[in-house]
Amino acid sequence: MKGPLQTALMLLLALALVGFPAAAQEGAKKDEDRSSENKVEVREDRIKSIQRKGFLKRHRWELTPTLTMSLNDAFYQKMGGGAAVAFYPADSLGIEVQGVYVGTVQTDMVGYYQQANQALPKVSNLQYYAMGNLLWSPLYGKLAFVTDDIVHFDAYLIAGFGMARTETGSKFATNFGIGLHYFLTSWLVVKIEVRDLIYTETFRLDVQRTEFSDIQNHVMVAAGVSFFLPFDFDYEFQ
Numbered sequence: 001m002k003g004p005l006q007t008a009l010m011l012l013l014a015l016a017l018v019g020f021p022a023a024a025q026e027g028a029k030k031d032e033d034r035s036s037e038n039k040v041e042v043r044e045d046r047i048k049s050i051q052r053k054g055f056l057k058r059h060r061w062e063l064t065p066t067l068t069m070s071l072n073d074a075f076y077q078k079m080g081g082g083a084a085v086a087f088y089p090a091d092s093l094g095i096e097v098q099g100v101y102v103g104t105v106q107t108d109m110v111g112y113y114q115q116a117n118q119a120l121p122k123v124s125n126l127q128y129y130a131m132g133n134l135l136w137s138p139l140y141g142k143l144a145f146v147t148d149d150i151v152h153f154d155a156y157l158i159a160g161f162g163m164a165r166t167e168t169g170s171k172f173a174t175n176f177g178i179g180l181h182y183f184l185t186s187w188l189v190v191k192i193e194v195r196d197l198i199y200t201e202t203f204r205l206d207v208q209r210t211e212f213s214d215i216q217n218h219v220m221v222a223a224g225v226s227f228f229l230p231f232d233f234d235y236e237f238q
Helices: 002-045 108-117
Strands: 060-070 076-090 093-106 126-144 150-166 169-183 188-204 211-229
Touching: 060 093, 060 188, 076 126, 076 211, 093 150, 126 169, 150 188
Parallel strands: none
Antiparallel strands: 060 076, 060 211, 076 093, 093 126, 126 150, 150 169, 169 188, 188 211
8 A cells, every 4th residue: 555655645746846836937927917017007097296287377378357446545546447468488477568547536535634734635646557567476276165166276476667657747667566366267267466556756736836756656456357368278297
């Protein structure tokens, strides 16, 4: 019994030793293929730590009709409307041309001042202004309100110069400010801005018949709806 049984056991052991490397090699190959497939899936489905922007302005035009009013004149409320055209050579940099017509409404403070001083206050009667500006957008973000809808926005700085027209003539003017874009679609944007319009005005005193100059600061808030052209944009990963 020992002879045939020992011979059979030896044969089984030899077959196992011969087949194990092949099985091990095949198993290692399957594991390698499975690992390779998983790597491909990770590359295709990876989540980027920095998400792409939902709106691009690069190489697009922005057309904006606006309504404007002053914030810091206690005697004469300035209100008006205008339009701006901007082109963006880069997503964070824009070149803008703006024109605004301004109307003046007298407030109750004029009557109080006249009763107290027996005279009308000397103020600059702004009529319209035209500016050329640079727009720089250093900040971009997202907002979620009551619903789950996400609104993209950016904040930008404004600086430029141009001309302001008053009742005494045309004046060299500068302006500085800040603005916000709220992107509703790929081409429709809500725009809010606050600008400080600065120029030098010349006043004439009726009694002494003398003139003096004074720097005028008109803080203007503007709101409008912008239209971006072309309507769509192509996003490119860098």
